[in-house]
Amino acid sequence: MKTKITLLNKTYEFNSLKEILAKANEEKSGDQLAGIAANDAQERLAARHLLADLTLSDIRNNPVLPPEEDEVSRVIEESINEKIYQSIANWTVSDLRENLLAESTANQEISRIRRGLTSEMVAAAAKIMSNLDLIQAASKIEVVTQCNYPVGHKGTLAGRAQPNHPTDSIQGIRASLYEALSYGIGDAVIGINPVIDSAESVKQILQMTKEEIDRFQIPTQNCVLAHVTTQMRAIKNGAPSDLLFQSLAGTEAGNTAFGISVGLLDEANDLIQKEGTATGPNLWYFETGQGSELSSDAHHGIDQVTLEARCYGLAKKYKPFIVNTVVGFIGPEYLYNSKQVIRAGLEDHFMGKLQGIPMGVDVCYTNHMKADQNDMENLAVLLGSAGVNFLIGVPMADDCMLNYQSTSFHDIASVRRVLGLRPAPFFEKWLEKMGIMENGILTKRAGDPTLFI
Structure with a gap:
């Protein structure tokens, strides 16, 4: 060499x-x-x-x-x-x-x-x-997967509804979810980051989201982004979970710092296949992000792009439904400014897609980074052009629980409109039935969460 x-x-x-x-x-x-x-x-x-x-x-x-x-x-x-x-x-x-x-x-x-x-x-x-x-x-790359319903078709852009709440208030999460749905967001997943990492809290959130999915016959899937072991306990206690979630690192030592191993993921995979509530076959949701291995001194002198690619190499073992990089979440220690965040988002999406991963991106930044919302909107449009499977939607692009900036529900709707993209097929039909969308365009009813009250 x-x-x-x-x-x-x-x-x-x-x-x-x-x-x-x-x-x-x-x-x-x-x-x-x-x-x-x-x-x-x-x-x-x-x-x-x-x-x-x-x-x-x-x-x-x-x-x-x-x-x-x-x-x-x-x-x-x-x-x-x-x-x-x-x-x-x-x-x-x-x-x-x-x-x-x-x-x-x-x-x-x-x-x-x-x-x-x-x-x-x-x-x-x-x-x-x-x-x-x-x-x-x-x-060029199309990666279509299915949990309850399929996402990833060319010409579509799905959205994860992320209705987080700073106290895990069920009512607060529900209100935020209604707003997401009113903008046509939630076809990728209704996924909540919990404050309380307990099996009982996870179960309550999963039950509420499943009740809303059933009540309005929403063609989507639910997930609570607690540690995988907490989700496993909740499922064993009867929680209705469509997907299992876990953050991944690109080294064994990095995953040890996350409290996971391949053996544990294998065990969790067996559980969700047997006791999960989705039809499948794709029953995993993974998140990654450049720099996480360095945070736990588990990088072995390997650069963060190579380590990120290795995350996707691990993820594909479990045939995930969706994966996303939380591209600017860790902060300026790893991606200093908007130029680095934009580059990383495009790298991660490409590297995931090339390995057959159904890749999405949380287009985000922290408030002590040299970036602003215009930079995130630029990246969202670039990723939409690149065929990203889904983006994250939070109310007003400001996550009140995780305290970082992402893309809003209406940002995703705008990217769809500008680039001529549609929601996932079954979800679009549901939006039309609800009067929220017509011929791929949001109606005057869109953005009104009282539709669901």
Whole structure:
């Protein structure tokens, strides 16, 4: 594997693939915090030149975290289709990029190629792509999944209704949910982040959302985003849960910090398959986000984009219904400003889709980050153009429980309108029945939550 290059009369030598991947990355404050970022733009360019010329076999034969040391690496390695891998092993990373962007390469061919790729190969391709490259390649990929109802069809944009409440008030959550539904949001999932991580509280929220789904015959699914072990206890106590949720990291140590392991996820998967209330077959909801591994000193010197790609390599083992990166949630330690957030959102969406993940994005930022709502609206439109499966909707784009800024219910409706996108098919028919939408356009009744009172 070539690790040395001369560029503009200066020779650069890197110690490993791990270092090349890190220094080829777009500027990220998290990589700088970890001490693994390129020193300047010229070193970044040198690393990219090297990376572009590496073969896919170079990447597989030089693992950033060996499978014998990490269970996430083992999951990724075990998922590879050897026949397909052998057919592309001699491609360079540049060849992979060119194939993905070629006009003749459609969704079916990308679906075949992905079965021979490791997550590190996917991350490598992202690092030598421009923002427009990431949009163009991802826009070709369709990943349709089904919990109770399907989402992910081309030409659609679903929304997760996130009616959080600072005290888990059932009435408060219900009121916020009505507003979401009135704007046509909730086809991806009705998903609540609880304040109280107890099985009883989770059960109460699940029961309420299931009652509302049944009452209004809403074609969607419910989920409460507590720790997976809390959800498991709630389900065993009779809670009506369509989906199981869990945050993922890209290393075994990172997942240990989250209180999970592959063994635990396997156990939870068996439970939701047997006792969940959805028809399936896709019964998982995962969240990720660049930088989480560094927070728990579980990054092993690997850059945050590569680690994020590995999250999706783990997620696909469980055939999830939806996955989203919470792109700017952690803060400026990992993504300093709007430029870094926008880049990360496009990277994450592309890397998830290329690995067959039904990818959404929480287009968000924290208040101590150099970003504002205009930046989030820009990213939402870019992701809509890229074919993102779903976005997150919170009242007025301001989550009163998690204390961060996201996209509002009406923001998602606006992105649909501007880009000519529709809700998920069954959900659109329901919106028409309720008088909220007609021919893909919101009616005068939209935005009025009293429709449900």
